[in-house]
Amino acid sequence: MKLKSLLNKLASEKELGSIPRPYFNHSVEKKKAFTAEQRAEVLARVGLNVFFFPSEMITGCDLLSDSGVTTMTNEQWAALHMGDEAYGSNRGYFALKDQIRTTFGEVFFNEPGKGEPNAFIFHQGRASEDALFTQVGRLGQNMIVPSNGHFDTTGANIEANRMQALNLFCDELADRDLGFHFKGNMNVVKLKSLLEEARDRVPLIYLTITNNTAGGQPVSMENIRAVSSLAHQYKIPFFFDACRFAENAWFIQQHEHGYKSKQVKDIVHEMFSHADGFTISFKKDGLTNMGGGLFLKADGLFVKKYPQIPGVLLDYQILKEGHPTYGGLSGRDIMALASGLAAVTDKEYLAYRINQVREFGEGMCSRGVPVVMPVGGHAVYVDVDKFFEGTKMRPDDFGGVALCAVLLAAYGHRACELGYFTFGHFDRVKKVDIFPEVNFVRFAVPRLRYEKQDLDAVAEAMRVLHNCRNEIPGVKVTYGRELPLRHFKARFEFK
Numbered sequence: 001m002k003l004k005s006l007l008n009k010l011a012s013e014k015e016l017g018s019i020p021r022p023y024f025n026h027s028v029e030k031k032k033a034f035t036a037e038q039r040a041e042v043l044a045r046v047g048l049n050v051f052f053f054p055s056e057m058i059t060g061c062d063l064l065s066d067s068g069v070t071t072m073t074n075e076q077w078a079a080l081h082m083g084d085e086a087y088g089s090n091r092g093y094f095a096l097k098d099q100i101r102t103t104f105g106e107v108f109f110n111e112p113g114k115g116e117p118n119a120f121i122f123h124q125g126r127a128s129e130d131a132l133f134t135q136v137g138r139l140g141q142n143m144i145v146p147s148n149g150h151f152d153t154t155g156a157n158i159e160a161n162r163m164q165a166l167n168l169f170c171d172e173l174a175d176r177d178l179g180f181h182f183k184g185n186m187n188v189v190k191l192k193s194l195l196e197e198a199r200d201r202v203p204l205i206y207l208t209i210t211n212n213t214a215g216g217q218p219v220s221m222e223n224i225r226a227v228s229s230l231a232h233q234y235k236i237p238f239f240f241d242a243c244r245f246a247e248n249a250w251f252i253q254q255h256e257h258g259y260k261s262k263q264v265k266d267i268v269h270e271m272f273s274h275a276d277g278f279t280i281s282f283k284k285d286g287l288t289n290m291g292g293g294l295f296l297k298a299d300g301l302f303v304k305k306y307p308q309i310p311g312v313l314l315d316y317q318i319l320k321e322g323h324p325t326y327g328g329l330s331g332r333d334i335m336a337l338a339s340g341l342a343a344v345t346d347k348e349y350l351a352y353r354i355n356q357v358r359e360f361g362e363g364m365c366s367r368g369v370p371v372v373m374p375v376g377g378h379a380v381y382v383d384v385d386k387f388f389e390g391t392k393m394r395p396d397d398f399g400g401v402a403l404c405a406v407l408l409a410a411y412g413h414r415a416c417e418l419g420y421f422t423f424g425h426f427d428r429v430k431k432v433d434i435f436p437e438v439n440f441v442r443f444a445v446p447r448l449r450y451e452k453q454d455l456d457a458v459a460e461a462m463r464v465l466h467n468c469r470n471e472i473p474g475v476k477v478t479y480g481r482e483l484p485l486r487h488f489k490a491r492f493e494f495k
């Protein structure tokens with residue numbers, strides 16, 4: 001009894017301001033030691049392209065991506081051992097089917113032999129994009145696929161099939177200081193005018209949740225509803241790029257009116273009830289290192305409008321990936337994926353995850369580094385134009401690329417330019433660079449991998465670099481300026 005009244009008097013963990021992680025380390029990997037000079041030498045050798053820098057030499061945090069770099073739980077490791085490698089209908093296939101139906105809704109995975117094939121497992125997200133857009137691209141000429149923000153591979157897969165990938169960012173995104181929580185929304189006004197003008201040329205409408213290209217910002221349920229109903233009003237199927245669906249649902253729960261008392265799992269169901277299908281890379285909110293998929297809603301507008309496509313997709317999958325019961329994955333990977341999908345909507349995990357990323361962003365912000373606020377779900381985005389404001393850095397000096405190179409060489413932290421170089425292109429005819437609307441360096445936080453101390457070190461390194469921003473030289477592109485997906489391949493030199 002005495003203990004009970006004492007407990008009532010004591011400050012809660014929340015009031016203490018420091019809450020322990022909802023997990024502990026299961027196994028650890030030691031880092032090797034390297035000096036800044038050693039890193040600088042190797043970086044110069046790989047043409048300052050951080051993708052080609054050996055991960056073993058990263059002594060700080062590797063924040064190049066949050067994709068496929070999750071630390072798996074012990075339950076996932078155990079599930080992995082339970083996988084069987086049968087050529088047809090391995091154990092994981094059934095576990096995944098059940099989990100997809102539980103997480104997203106039964107309509108997204110027909111029971112084998114009942115209804116059209118509507119669930120296609122691929123080895124990663126872009127393979128499912130390739131499958132979808134290869135078929136959609138055959139539906140007409142001069143087609144446009146609008147989105148709130150296409151990811152680079154999604155945009156590239158659309159354009160590889162001779163369609164235009166159009167980004168309709170919402171107006172609020174441009175205001176870095178605005179406390180609006182759903183800057184990932186699609187601009188519904190622009191979408192409506194596009195549909196008025198060109199409805200016959202729009203084969204489907206996409207929403208990326210969360211919006212990776214637009215600062216990792218979430219999309220509100222209100223926007224999901226609005227885009228879905230507009231799409232359906234014009235008889236156009238509505239799709240998600242659903243990589244970070246759980247993180248998006250968490251933001252809806254926390255910040256959207258009417259969702260506070262709802263469970264994340266129920267919010268996910270509501271989100272997906274509006275969609276006719278989705279592509280997904282499970283390397284994010286699947287909590288796995290590999291996996292992707294394409295799922296079509298049974299009786300949704302997509303399968304009704306394009307009834308020929310599911311059968312063709314099935315053949316395409318068999319031809320390119322494997323039997324539909326394993327797609328592009330090994331049986332053990334499917335088991336780990338099913339377990340990861342079950343874990344990702346856990347409220348302690350999500351609260352910790354999103355708060356970790358938020359604290360990291362706020363830590364940069366309090367050190368004077370300009371970041372997109374409020375911080376999105378999986379990454380902190382530094383506004384490169386603001387970072388170099390008042391310096392001699394010009395757009396074609398690709399300041400974001402230079403910043404990543406200096407950060408990696410000096411402090412051993414790897415980040416990724418998502419801005420003028422990644423999303424821009426070189427007009428071969430006019431011989432000029434075309435720059436996109438957004439210019440960020442992204443610090444993506446892998447799931448369940450780093451601790452506060454690690455991320456504080458990155459924020460501190462960025463403070464130092466911001467203080468000497470005048471001394472950071474621009475880069476010149478020595479190879480690949482005119483190539484598609486050039487950021488993966490290009491080489492640079494400091495000017």
Ligand SMILES: Cc1ncc(COP(=O)(O)O)c(C=O)c1O
Nearest residue numbers: 067124125126151212243281283
């Ligand atoms: C929003 C989004 N869509 C699609 C993809 C592609 O997924 P994958 O890397 O599995 O091919 C990514 C990967 O980072 C992504 O962030």
